Each structure stands twice: as C-alpha cells, then as structure tokens.
Amino acid sequence: MTVFPMSxxxxxxxxPIVNPHQAATVGAPRKAVAxxxxxxxxxxxxxxxxxxxxxxxxxxxxxxxxxxxxTHAIRHHERAKPKRNNALWTAEQLGIKLHIIDVIEEYKDVxxxxxxxxxxxxxxxxxCKGFMVRKAREWMEQHGFDFIxxxxxxxxxxMSQRRDTMPVVARESGAFDRLLRPLCARLLPETLPEREGxxxxxxxxxxxxxxxxxxxxxxxxxxxxxxxxxxxxxxxLTNQQYSHKLADMWATRGSxxxxxxxxxxxxxxxxxxxRPHFKLIVARDDGENNFLDGYRKRFIHLHATSHEGxxxxxxxxxxxxxxxxxxxxxxxxxxxxxxxxxxxxxxxTAGNSRELKVAPMPANNIPPEWYL
Amino acid sequence: MTHFVLDARQLLCPLPVIRxxxxxxxxxxxxxxxxxxxxxxxxxxxxxxxxxxGHEVLETRQEGxxxxxxxxxxx
Numbered sequence: 001m002t003v004f005p006m007s008x009x010x011x012x013x014x015x016p017i018v019n020p021h022q023a024a025t026v027g028a029p030r031k032a033v034a035x036x037x038x039x040x041x042x043x044x045x046x047x048x049x050x051x052x053x054x055x056x057x058x059x060x061x062x063x064x065x066x067x068x069x070x071t072h073a074i075r076h077h078e079r080a081k082p083k084r085n086n087a088l089w090t091a092e093q094l095g096i097k098l099h100i101i102d103v104i105e106e107y108k109d110v111x112x113x114x115x116x117x118x119x120x121x122x123x124x125x126x127x128c129k130g131f132m133v134r135k136a137r138e139w140m141e142q143h144g145f146d147f148i149x150x151x152x153x154x155x156x157x158x159m160s161q162r163r164d165t166m167p168v169v170a171r172e173s174g175a176f177d178r179l180l181r182p183l184c185a186r187l188l189p190e191t192l193p194e195r196e197g198x199x200x201x202x203x204x205x206x207x208x209x210x211x212x213x214x215x216x217x218x219x220x221x222x223x224x225x226x227x228x229x230x231x232x233x234x235x236x237l238t239n240q241q242y243s244h245k246l247a248d249m250w251a252t253r254g255s256x257x258x259x260x261x262x263x264x265x266x267x268x269x270x271x272x273x274x275r276p277h278f279k280l281i282v283a284r285d286d287g288e289n290n291f292l293d294g295y296r297k298r299f300i301h302l303h304a305t306s307h308e309g310x311x312x313x314x315x316x317x318x319x320x321x322x323x324x325x326x327x328x329x330x331x332x333x334x335x336x337x338x339x340x341x342x343x344x345x346x347x348x349t350a351g352n353s354r355e356l357k358v359a360p361m362p363a364n365n366i367p368p369e370w371y372l
Numbered sequence: 373m374t375h376f377v378l379d380a381r382q383l384l385c386p387l388p389v390i391r392x393x394x395x396x397x398x399x400x401x402x403x404x405x406x407x408x409x410x411x412x413x414x415x416x417x418x419x420x421x422x423x424x425x426g427h428e429v430l431e432t433r434q435e436g437x438x439x440x441x442x443x444x445x446x447x
Contacts, residue, residue, distance in 0.1 A: 062386055085386055085413065088420040098424050102390045264384070294382055 030198040031055040031145040033136050036098060037234055038086025040215050040227040041151030041183060046094055047222055048182040049149050052199045058098040059139055060087040061132050063107040064263050065236045086228040093224065103135060104260050112256045119158065121243035123235065126168065129160040133173035147178040147193045154184040155209045183207045236267060245271050245372045252276065268292060271372040272329060278316030279372065280326050282333050298349065302330045306343035309334020324358060331360035373402040381438065385413035389421050396427065401447035404430065409439045
C-alpha cells in the first residue's frame, strides 16, 4: 500500500468551470450533489448543507458489492424484517432527490487494480472513495451543480478518511476544492464553496476520530431516529469471509477477474472447496435455494430426492469421484444427514440427470479448511 | 401519453430501481410505466424512488413471486 507523508496536504487549485451549464448558474441558488450511502454521516452532511439554503440532490453508487438489500432479498429468514433501501429512505427523510447509478462494470478496475492497495480485507477503500467522488464530479459537471459533499469524518476510517489521504481523494477524483466534507470541514483547508461564501464555514463542523457520539448527538438534534447503523459496513469487500471467497476464486481461476454473477454467488450459500478444481455452493435456506435455482443451468447441480435438502452447485470441473464427494456433502446439509443413505439427482450443464445414492458425510469428516 | 412495460425480473434491488429510474428518464410527463420485478424489495423501493422524484405511484401489487409497480411520470 502506498504510504503518504504526514505533512500538510498540498494546496488544491480551483479547477476552471468545465461546464457552460455551471457558468449559467451564477446568481442562482448554488447546487450540491451529496454522496448518500444510507448511513448517518452522509445524512447529517447533506442536512447541514440543506440548512444553509443550498439545493442538494443525492447520488448513490451501486457497485455490486453493496450489502444493501441483497442479503435481505435472498435469505429467507431476513424477509421477516421490514425492508427498505436506506439511501432512498435517507433521501426521503431529507426531502431530496436521489440518483442511483449502476457502476458495476467501471468498478471492476477499482477492485482488481487498486492503486493504493487493499485494507484489512479486499477493500480498496481509498481508490473506492476516489472513484465515487470522481463519478460524482462527472455527474456534477453534466448536471450543472457547483460542488460535492460527503459524510466523511477526519480519522474515522483507516484508509480513506485520514488527514493525509483526504487530499488524495480530492486530487485524484478531479474534484479538488469543489469537494466539501461538512462534518469535519473546519479541520481541513477552506474549499471553494466556503471561500466563495456559498456556505458559511462557521456553521460547518469539526468532527474527528472514530467516536460516533457527536454524530448521534447531532442526529438527536435533528430528530433523526431510525437511521441505519450497518455493523459490518455497507460493502462486502470489508467482510473477511467474503474477501476470502473472492481471493479463493481469483486464485483458482488464475486471474483477478470477475463477472457480476460471480460476486453475487459469493454472497450466497455455504462455499466448500474439497478439491482445488471445484467448489460446492450449498443453499442454506429456501430463499437461497430459490436464488441458486436461477443459476442451476450453468452448473452441475445436485439436490436430494429421498429427503428434504438444499440445492448445491458445483463450480469448476468434476469427475465421477468428485461428484460423489459433492453428493455426500450435499446430503450432509439436508434432513437426511443422519440417514444411512440419501438419494440425490445430479444434473449436468447439458440438462442430463441421473440418480446417485450416497452416505451423507459426517460433520467431523469435513476438514474445516474446506469451508471458504 | 403512452404505456410502457419494464421487465426487471430476476434482478436484485437496487437494480430494479435503477432500471426504472433510467427508463423513466427516457419517458415524457404523463407516460405510464409498469415495472415487473421478482425482488420483493422493489415493492417498497420503487415507490420510495417515485416519492423522492415526485412521480405518481398508480398501483403496487404482488402476484405470486412477482411484484408489479405502475407509475405515472410527472414533469
């Protein structure tokens, strides 16, 4: 990972107005585009700027790794909980428009080739923030907006929200001093909206560090009660187990590439790799069964017929011996796990099915390292 | 005023919302759009998106595993 010096950040020049639409807004109410994640910080940042009479619209990027929604949509037991998209909910609370942008394809380069490296897992947080601010900057220019706001707090995140890396985001995104972080702006050099008097710097904040108490106090002041507090963050790439599965996929394929379906499948089911040349994806409940069912034609797949049990997909190449091993594992996760034998149907990618009778594999015969 | 249908089945949220948003951007005020989805989240997310953008939700319903949201584009 690149190490940045702890000296003062370099001065960030005011870029020229690149869009004639922006020039036309002189004298009109200033407009800010706010990165809205669905969490509390971006909600507070947007509210602070709304309170200064700025027209704010939200932007939210869908990378494919967003935790938002998916687990909820797939896993059966999660469906009992009330469902909402937190970014949309935030926008509704704030009374602003929200534009959700599909960046799945463009985001691959961020994940595969992060200039600044990964964090504790396969999370390219600094590159990710730079990418999102750059996309917001492009949107700002296309739509005649004046500046960008984020909910970043100095010192809150180990990669992207440090005093030395915040200027990197501003510079590499091309946003320069049109990027305003209202929650910690008073700890940072003045930005264009402050210098020009579009916003009053004295009404901005100086939040610093990992404590959430100042945000919670401000939320209480504003009467925000139901804001999202994702315990594991909003991105699967910060999840150790997910990153392990992604690393395993890259290692076994011999290249750091992925398609959208790959990263979706990594979110679903138990993943076991009993042999280097194949892994097994086993549904954990009805919701995952339904989800994997949509993919079954692309994989050799198995399900028990003598007992209730999960659908399992074989990802990779498998000979008869491998398929029998996969069948024993699949039987292990069904209601026939204690039975002497379980009958399964195995279907290949051409749609040809056959029956297989196997003994379920005892739990203690499954080496822990098979679980990804 | 024209009626359009968008097939967003087999997509997980927020993709049905994104597809609806992008389709609405191509339509004219008064046009109606029926979004068909299979992610139950679309039942709430698409109306929420309509509310923040000022579009009118005409109907939401579930038919088996399918979710239908009909909306009218407002200027």
